[in-house]
Amino acid sequence: MIAFKSRLKDAIAERLRAVYPDLGELDMAPTPDPKMGDLALTFPFTLAKTLRKAPRAIALEAAPLLASVEGVVKAEVAGGGFLNLWLDRTAVLTEAVRLAGRTDLGPDEGKIVIEHTNINPNKAAHIGHLRNACLGDTLARCLRYKGERVEVQNYIDDTGVQVVDVVFGLMELEGLTVEDLERLPGKFDYYCWDLYARASAYLAAHPEAQARKSAIMKNIEHARDPEYGLSRYVSRRIVRAHLATMARLGISYDVLPCESTILHLKFWEKAFDLLKERQAIYLAADGENKGCWVMRLEEDEEREKVIVRSDGTVTYVGKDIAYQLWKFGLLGLDFHYEPFAEDKGRTLWISTAEPSAASPGFGRATKVYNVIDTRQSYLQKVVVQGLRSLKYDTQAAKSVHFSYEMVALSPKSLGELGYAASAEEKERAYLEVSGRKGLGVKADDLLDRLEAKALAEIEKRNPDLPGDEKRKIARDIATGALRYFMLRYARNSVIVFDFEEALSFEGETGPYLQYTAVRLASIFRKLKERHGLAEADIVPPADGGFRFPAALAEAEQADAWDVLLTAASLDEEVLRSVAGLEFAHLAKHAFLLCQKFNGYYHKYPVLAEENTEIRTFRLLVLRTVKEQLHGALGLMGISAV
RNA sequence: GCGCCUGUAGCUCAGCUGGAUAGAGCGUCGGACUUCGAAUCCGCAGGUCGCCCGUUCGAAUCGGGCCAGGCGCGCCA
Structure with missing residues (x-):
């Protein structure tokens, strides 16, 4: 779909530029309503001024030029000067069906390091940590999907x-x-x-x-x-x-770099030498920071940030600069590693100070994402400025702080946790999770509750399933619910945690998506039972071309087109999500696809359809949706059950 | 004081680089299961997009100002 659109855009722009040399960047967006066509062009509005003509007149004049562009079947003027295009459905869907469940995206980076989770190893994980890990893991999945080489690091502050x-x-x-x-x-x-x-x-x-x-x-x-x-x-x-x-x-993770190793291997001392050598920091001779090594802040010339205290010890930011340098392979030092755990044949490595035979080769990234909540924005800026002060501008530009807002507790959830809030705390709309106060919802507790609830639902619906299977489904549903919950909110919005909301399985939730996937799977299972047809047999005609059956009603063609177009836009949504670090886009897209599919499915029975041509067509729609939905779920770490 | 973020339906939130009649979910009310799984689907009701100015053919979206809330601004991590 991305390839199709960009080809189309180029072709249209070329056609238009021949007549309108002043045409700027061509704006092409979906129409508000499928009845108005597929894509809308707005250039008549922008050209109106320079051409001193009414937008509508320009649109009318340009329409015939576009009707013959490959991939376009109709161009029509609408409103005050919109030029709406109807796409060649057969051409678009041929590509969409061929690519279902696959992608033709490719990598842009040599190697990407993502740092996420980073929980202090002194207590159980809580819901705030879950948001971090879910966002980081989804980023990793999306980047791998588009073909990037990704390494996931979970930094352990063990000292x-x-x-x-x-x-x-x-x-x-x-x-x-x-x-x-x-x-x-x-x-x-x-x-x-x-x-x-x-x-x-x-x-x-x-x-x-x-x-x-x-x-x-x-x-x-x-x-x-x-x-x-x-x-x-x-x-x-x-x-x-x-x-x-x-x-x-x-x-899961690839490597656990430990603070203790950084100290033992003297990463900081090396970074300190570099910083001094390149004059990124200086020794404050007087003022309140007298005797400290400080860094001048770019945006506020007045302020300086202490990197080394007057007693000679390094601050948090200093250590972080050293670690960031290592991630890019700029430090000139490396960790040693030993295996820490095995998971599905993959080794999770942990850093160690003692030389060992194994050298898996971590770090040396061309791009680094640090998944850390927004409260650390200031410090993350300082770290990046450190790189810039060292003249590592390229790496500074590729150091991304993936920031997100915190998960807070609703007054109601405080009650459920048995927390006695003070009068002042009761006034607030929400309360920050605090490990220090022991105030928070533990990740495992929440997962346990989700599993128990899911299991109860399964008992109601499928009491005959074997116990093991019930428990596995319950686990999948619990993680689906939780992971969707953590992704559905834009990263800049504070999640005010509420048990009722988090435990919901209806509406815009993970289980809704999973339920849709189950329906799809079950149709194909029944297809096999009743007609002896396997899913793999549902393919477009041998020549690879997609066709609408002649007997298909116009309304159904429009509905199918709508569903398939949504299914085909997964790659666009992935790119958009990665570019904006906004995985709520991906979540909403998957949800929208399910909504559209459920609507289609409700209207058009598949297995009961007597016309084989139409039945085969519907099955092809289903197969395409299924492949794309599975792709989307996989990117969010949600099992299709 | 300075910086960043937020303000959209009763509640929780979407709304992409400005685009046509501002959308979901939950909740309320009313419908649809002997059928491919009702964790579903369909429908009703619900909005001065915090307020004011500006830019524009066009503003929830961009700019400025105000109001309200949150978070940062350590020789803590």
């Missing part, structure tokens, strides 16, 4: 203060050792969720305990046990819990 807080809690509040933790019942990430909240509260209430926490932090830094062993145990075990949670959603 940060959040892990320290939990170690503090284990040692000071619980008095537990690694051996004790090994015997702890229940979900470890849930245990840490509560402990982290308790440790945070304790530290806030007992300022004198800060000294003890600092001592713990120092011991972790210098790899001294028991602190170091505990931190290592906690972070590794929690990472495995996060991976398990994400695996429930079909989300």
Whole structure:
């Protein structure tokens, strides 16, 4: 469809330029109503001024020029000067049917690195993390679909203060050792969720305990046990819990770069040398940042951002600049790796400081996406500016902050979580999720609830299915519901989480899409049973050309055309979604396709149709929709059940 | 104070680089299952697109101003 449209546009522009040399960029858009044709041209309006003619007169004059363009069957003037085109349905659909379930898109980059998830390894994943992972994973799927080489990194901050807080809690509040933790019942990430909240509260209430926490932090830094062993145990075990949670959603990674490795391998020191050498940062001689290495901010000449503190330690941004340099292969240093997990024959690697035989070769990207919520926009800007200050303008331009708004909690959901909100908090329209406060909806809890609800529905509908199958379907529906929920909102809109909304399986939801896919599958199953015809047999005539049956009613032809045109626009929607990092487009497109298909299906029975020519035609429509819908679902990580 | 984002139906949200009569879902009300799966489909009702100016043949969309809300702006991560 993309190829067809661009050929058409070129042909039309060429035709018009011969008569109107002043024609600018040709605007070609769908008409508001299929009755008005397929595509609308608006150039008569823009030419009206220079030609000093009424738009309608120009349109009337131009119409005959276009009626003979290949791919166009009719050109008609509408409204004040729109020129509407009717496309050659047979030509368009021949291509659409041939490409169903495939794509002719190609890559634009050498290699793309996507960083997403990045959950602090000290507590269970919550709904905010799910939004990040779903967006990042969908981006990865879309880029791979269009043929890009993609590497997904999940950065593990295993030496940060959040892990320290939990170690503090284990040692000071619980008095537990690694051996004790090994015997702890229940979900470890849930245990840490509560402990982290308790440790945070304790530290806030007992300022004198800060000294003890600092001592713990120092011991972790210098790899001294028991602190170091505990931190290592906690972070590794929690990472495995996060991976398990994400695996429930079909989300996986290629490599886990760890903060601890970055420290051990002295990535920062190398970056520091580079920054100094190229004078991207300087030592502040006086002022409030005296004794710090700072970076001047481009957009605000007055301000400077501290990169190295006066005590010589590096800030978060500094480390991030080093990591970003590594992603582009600009640091001149590399990690070592060892296998961390196996998933469906694929190895997930984790960074390590010790040299090892394996060198899978990560990084060296030509483009980098960092999936991080919008609150970090400022810091992400600073990181990119760091690259620019180092004269890596190309890489700076290809460093993309995929930002999105947070997932917050509705007042109603606070009640369901048993959270006692303060008077001030009750005034607010929503409340931020806070790991520190232990306030949030845990990802696994939500998935469990979705699965339970789906299972109950399945019990009602298909009580005879084997238990295993019921559970598998319930899992698929739960992830479908959740992943669609995370994609359906534009990234700039705050999702105010509400259980009722998230647990819905009706209307614009993942299960609606899955249900549509199931219907399609079941028609083909019945086709096999009743007529002995396999889906693969439903192909256009041997010459590859698409034809409407002669006996087909005009209304049905229009309806089928509408459905197929929508199905054929998947690639356009993918490109649009990737370009704008707006996967709500993809979600809405899949939903629209299902709506249109369901309408078609309702109106035109397939298996009961006696005219074989018409039945075969309808089956071809169905097969095309099915292929494209499966494609769309796959990109969103939603199983077709 | 400065920067970014948001304001569209009762609720939750779409509306692509300006385009024709502003659309979905939920909810309300009313219909459609002996049929290819009713997690569905069809219909009714519901809108001064926050407000004001401007640009334009044409503005929910672009520009300016105001109002309201959110988030950032650390030698925290």
